[in-house]
Amino acid sequence: MSDAGVIAIGWPQLLLATGFVLLVGVLSIRLSLGLERDLAVATLRTYVQLALLGFVLRWVFGVDSVWLVLGIVAIMVLMAAWTILRRSPDAPRGLFATTAAAMTLTGFTVTFAVTGLVVQVDPWYDARYVITIAGMVLGNSMTGIALALERVFADLDARSDDVLALVALGASPWEAAHDSVRTALRAGLIPTINSMAAVGIVFIPGMMAGQILAGADPVMATAYQIVVMLMVSAATAIGSVTAVLLSYRRRFSPDGVFLEKGLRHDAR
């Protein structure tokens, strides 16, 4: 893919786009929505964060080091784990290690399966592909994984009478938590499955739109998009299953007592 088809955007164009946000700000003030501060901060963050990303990527692509690429993917994995836990208020504390393990498994397996086996990039650590695809894998699977993790603990609390009754009958933590685990995994995977079903009819996904704007052949962009959709659902599945299976046991004591709300210090 060359830059030939891309129409360059400069400061005037960026400012024009920012003008639309100003319009929303005026609307927010006139309608007393109280969003103008958040909007201003969010716009500023968009500028700063994406500008940084652009410069960092340009630098990384230039350096061409395997360790740098792996290090960046590792940092992305940790950031993803942190974000997931922040979005799961019902999850107990102290899940960072297991969530990071789940995201490591997900991020590295799916990213390198795609770059190595599907796209077959050369060298295998080509930053342009590895970092971009890792970003899509982690970014798009995070929501589903957070949903699954949040749901398993919320559901265990909601079903605490059932879980107690099962444990009292001699159920293992797995047997007692099984229904909640299933509910959680379904909750995590359904949005991804739904978006796979709606793609191309209801919306043109961001990556495909970007590639077409950058001058790529729409059919080639489609092939990439299919790979992306499939890898995102694979990543969501691997990540949710790993994260939930590694963590549901936290609601049980070592000898299988279900730690309902009154039995745990961690009131979360």
Next chain:
Amino acid sequence: MLLEASNIRVSLPSDEGTALVLDSVSLALAPGDFVDVAGPSGAGKSTLLRAFARLVPGVEGTLVLDGVAAETIPAAEWRSRVALVPQKPAMFPGSVRDNLLVGWRLKLRHGHQPPADALLRERLDRVHLDVDLDRDAARLSVGQQARVALLRVVLTEPSVLLLDEPDAALDELSAAAVTEVARDFASGGRAVVRVRHRTSDGAATRRLELHAGHAREVGA
């Protein structure tokens, strides 16, 4: 002795960190014992039942079942032999039969033959539950659910039955039927410990009073 609990201490999380809920409670149960546990709310009655069933974390003291120390009996097996019927009846999706046989779906009872329909019906009759085994359990009244939850545990034939207010949601006739089931259970060489608020129904052979985590045995 069937079950021997000595110097049971349980601390549970509280707003101030931890609170001592049970302080050096001891109780020995012989076959045929039927113990009522009374006391004001917050005295630790439910926690006592849970401690006997090893259903609270961090129980201190010693628990011995049929002469065997708790440490050498896996927790799941212990709970199947010292079985708690929780205060709130839990109904699982499915029929009355499914709910009565929940225990047989667990790995613990793999290979064990579940009771036949005839026995289930007979047990339902005994607690005045005239419902079809195929009926959706979610459609039972709270009082009916309480009896299904009790039978579900009794059917697994534990050695000690722990009942947390088994008749709180029941009318007089059903409450009497539930008591009858518990009395039968105890007279079969096993033991019952029951937390109950109502006035004595004459079933208990012993009576334990709990106050602020301390237990005192009084006459039946």
